[in-house]
Amino acid sequence: MRVHIRPYFIILALTLFVSSACKTFEVKNVNYGQQIESVLSPNAKGEVHDSRYSLSFNILPFQYQETQDSSAVSVREVRLIRNNAGLYFITADGFSNVYVMEPINNGLKLKKKIQVSDQGLIAPAFNMRNPYIELVDKETAQTFTLNENGIHKKPEVKS
Amino acid sequence: MRVSLQYIFITFIALFVVTSTTAQQSDFEIKQEFENRYASIDSSITNADNIRKIDSVLLEIDKLALDFMNNASLLDDALYPKSYSTAIAELKENSRNAEHKLLIIENQAERLSILSNEVSQYKSEIGSLVKRSDSLRLAIANSQDSERKLSNLVADYRKSVEQRDEFIFDIVDTLFVTYKALNPNAVRELARQGNKGSISDNESPLAVISSIINQNIETLQVNDESLTTDDYLRMYALQKKVSNVWNQVGDNLVNIYGGSKKEAWKQDITADLDKWRASSSYAMWTSLGDYMEHQNVSLAAFDNNNSFFAALDSFVVSATKESGDTILKNDSYKEFKSFKEMWSAKIKNDWNKYLIEGDVLTIPQMASIDSKLNDWGDESRPISTGFLILLGFSLIVLTLLIITIIWRRTGVKE
DSSP states (O other): OOHHHHHHHHHHHHHHHHHHHHSOOOOOOOOOSSOOOOEEOOOOOEEETTTTTTTTEEEEHHHHHSSSOOSSSSSSSEEEETTTOOOEEEEEEEEEEEEEEEEEETEEEEEEEEOOSSOOSEEEEEEEEEEEEEETTTTTEEHHHHETEEEEEEEEEEO | HHHHHHHHHHHHHHHHHHHHHHHHHHHHHHHHHHHHHHHHHHHHHHOSSSSSHHHHHHHHHHHHHTTTGGGGHHHHHHHHHHOOHHHHHHHHHHHHHHHHHHHHHHHHHHHHHHHHHHHHHHHHHHHHHHHHHHHHHHHHHHHOOOHHHHHHHHHHHHHHHHHHHHHHHHHHHHHHHHTTTTTHHHHHHHHHHHTSSSSSGGGGGHHHHHHHHHHHHHHHHOOTOOHHHHHHHHHHHHHHHHHHHHHHHHHHHHHHHOGGGGHHHHHHHHHHHHHHHOOOHHHHHHHHHHHHHTTTTOOOOOHHHHHHHHHHHHHHHHHHHHHOOSSSSHHHHHHHHHHHIIIIIIIIISSSSHHHHHHHHHHHHHHHHHHHHHHHHHHHHOOHHOOOOOHHHHHHHHHHHHHHHHHHHHHHHO
């Protein structure tokens, strides 16, 4: 019995070629990091718009998470920064948490809720401190070093 | 060893304090602080009104650059599309431009101060010329002297008015050259200096212009028979010139010297200029009409540039046609010669400057009359005597020739 090797070999080569062509095109090592936070004021509907990075969303769902009330906008300024991995760190005055949000199709999905205060932050601000995000409460002089998994370092209080 | 340990400890504490101070500040605040100081310096540049202020602004820029040098990289991101270095460079460039402008303004202020002194001298000079003209006019009116003496007085008076007008032409030129070139910043700065009372109301260029206009209106209202068409043409041209200059530099003058009465100055001078235009225009066109009549040039009625040109044009065209229709052209040629002489010697020579300046006749209009005048000359030129002698001689020769031929034929037949 004679085995026909050549046709099998051709079919195998074609299959390999087609499968490699269909593989998803990807670029690695993209840095999404925002070097400076965006400070956004919500309108009456709770919408914020970052004109530099062209991002818009509504703060009321975050406010509801914090206060269980989204009937009126109580947030004065929304603080937002994006880390190198592309995750958004969002907080605001009066919030007790920092929300680490992952961009999804037409939305933001909670990846981690980091509690940073019991009473609520008074004057929060984010700084990019590669590869971490630094959270400063300018009023209490507390600083937190954060990443997407939570607080990297215990809060420090500077005098 | 103990000393060096102390140094290490102090350095450590100092580093800790510095680190803790910077750690409490948000990057966003650094950006805001930079932007606020940038805006404040930028506004200081805009509002700087002398070179010393710009010098202190330059020091502030250096301090800003130094204070934020350590945050340059952060600011490069935060100020996008600007950067730390372009922002500092922009401030420096703005201050250099402001310095350049202020230097020009300070030079202009100096020049204007000199000019104001000149204007003040002009004013007293005009005053004495006006006084002299007035006293001559009075002398003429009251004169019981001989005709020869009176004619000398009239000549002196006309000369005096002419000197005054020429003087005003010069002042107006100076005002125009000086104030036309001013940019809005210079006008603002000079207005600020004017408000400090550096120039008195009576000696400001506005007062000089106002007195020039009023003196001229007075001269025209006297309706003096001593003045001739030459004088009225000059006065009309002067009025046109002052009006043109006022239209171009009036706003600057009012802004600089008007003080709290800007609108009043503007309205008064504009109203006086209208009066002057009306009286000088009436006097000039009437006098020009009388002059033409006196020269036996019968023109259709005119009282402006277009009607005057149309009247001249129509006169020359119909005279040309009449000459073409006439066989014996002696009279027609005489009329042409007389008009041509007046046109060349008086209109194009003596009056040329004021005709053009006052827009009584434009250069193209004069060229058109010139060309039609040549046609008139050609049409009116009489046949020359030499040609007539030649024609007569030819006729005699022709007659003799005919007689000879007839005589010969008669002789042959016999």
